[in-house]
Amino acid sequence: MDRPYVILCVSASIDGRISLGPNRTMFDLDKRDEVLGTREEWEQFYGSFEERYQPDVYMEGSSMIVREGAELRRLAPYDGDPEDLYRDHLPREVIEKPGRKGWLAAVDGRGRLRSGYTGEEDRPLMHLVSRAVCPEYLGFLRRAGIPYLVAGEKRVDLALALTKMKEELGVRTVLTSSGGRLAGALLKLGLLDEVHIRFNPVIIGGFDTPVLFASPDLRYDEPPVSLEAIESRTCPDGRIFVGYRVIQR
Ligand SMILES: NC(=O)c1ccc[n+]([C@@H]2O[C@H](COP(=O)([O-])OP(=O)(O)OC[C@H]3O[C@@H](n4cnc5c(N)ncnc54)[C@H](OP(=O)(O)O)[C@@H]3O)[C@@H](O)[C@H]2O)c1
Missing domain, CATH: 3.40.430.10 (Dihydrofolate Reductase, subunit A)
Structure with a gap:
């Protein structure tokens, strides 16, 4: 598989x-x-x-955390090249963190999870996002040190996200x-x-x-x-x- x-x-x-x-x-x-x-x-x-x-991995959807229609926190503009952002972001310091046992993963195709929550001590949170999220959001995740996988255009391509989890993180x-x-x-x-x-x-x-x-x-x-x-x-x-x-x- x-x-x-x-x-x-x-x-x-x-x-x-x-x-x-x-x-x-x-x-x-x-x-x-x-x-x-x-x-x-x-x-x-x-x-x-x-x-x-x-x-x-423990994986959940965004609706468990943020209500549909909820007002979203405004994010600082991103001034780098936005195209760079739309690549998977897997910082080594998170992947190789001593004591890491696994991951939490949140399906967040619209970029609604904006609390900056980074997960548990031994299970960091990774976001699964689509290309429809705004650059400010990805800039925010990078600044917060939150890993993410990009899969899908308008919403998360769940098959691709799961394949990436296996290929890139050995899940x-x-x-x-x-x-x-x-x-x-x-x-x-x-x-x-x-x-x-x-x-x-x-x-x-x-x-x-x-x-x-x-x-x-x-x-x-x-x-x-x-x-x-x-x-x-x-x-x-x-x-x-x-x-x-x-x-x-
Ligand atoms: N009783 C239990 O054991 C239990 C367990 C869990 C949750 N709940 C309850 O269930 C409710 C939430 O359920 P829900 O049905 O409203 O929402 P949901 O199942 O959490 O669905 C929303 C999530 O699924 C993603 N999603 C949905 N369809 C998709 C598709 N075709 N492709 C890619 N991503 C897709 C959405 O992505 P986007 O963010 O991109 O929209 C979002 O992350 C809450 O009330 C929660 O408390 C109960």
């Missing part, structure tokens, strides 16, 4: 909602969100996959708990290898509440994605854990 193995693990309601409502970030979570699991339960669930797969396994649109895109593109879902005994409903896999409707002649069971477990309190391998077409 010319890309890393990609595993999704996510917590959902019985009707496949992954959030209590539209446009909520990880910073909006409150007690009510615990119907999808408490923080401790999530850490246990997610942690079991960390242990099992020892992923090199073999990616774990993601991404939201429904990113998971939907990965699945549709044949870039997801395993799906692990913790179903919680609640129904959330909603027309715009994020779902497990949001992607364009199937064409008339397009088959659904088939799965092969890996494991399943039902708890007395009604939670159901399921794991599947994706059968690639």
Whole structure:
């Protein structure tokens, strides 16, 4: 495989909602969100996959961090040659940082993540960007010492970004708990290898509440994605854990 193995693990309601409502970030979570699991339960669930797969990268989407439509921080203009910026930026001091165990990766095709967060001590953050981001943004990432990979014109070309992760950084396994649109895109593109879902005994409903896999409707002649069971477990309190391998077409 010319890309890393990609595993999704996510917590959902019985009707496949992954959030209590539209446009909520990880910073909006409150007690009510615990119907999808408490923080401790999530850490246990997610942690079991960390242990099992020892992923090199934890990858997430931008909507978990920044709301759609949120006002973005203004950035200083970039006065160098902008074309230089649109090349992958992998500073040696980050790649070769002593004690680095892996990476966090954020899909950020529009350049919306502007806090300057550099990741964890042993897992620096890399941004996956498209060529549609403005030069000021890439200049900002460089000044902040944040690595980035450039893939795609208008949004991140996820296949290319994953291939670059493997070729340029030796990444073999990616774990993601991404939201429904990113998971939907990965699945549709044949870039997801395993799906692990913790179903919680609640129904959330909603027309715009994020779902497990949001992607364009199937064409008339397009088959659904088939799965092969890996494991399943039902708890007395009604939670159901399921794991599947994706059968690639
Ligand atoms: N229950 C859980 O376990 C769980 C886990 C994670 C998230 N969540 C919740 O899920 C919600 C977010 O889900 P969401 O569906 O709104 O957003 P999302 O899945 O996070 O999708 C947005 C991200 O995917 C990228 N993306 C989407 N389609 C793409 C495509 N075709 N090609 C390339 N990149 C693509 C976007 O890139 P751009 O930045 O370029 O637009 C963005 O980074 C939040 O409420 C979050 O709290 C729940």
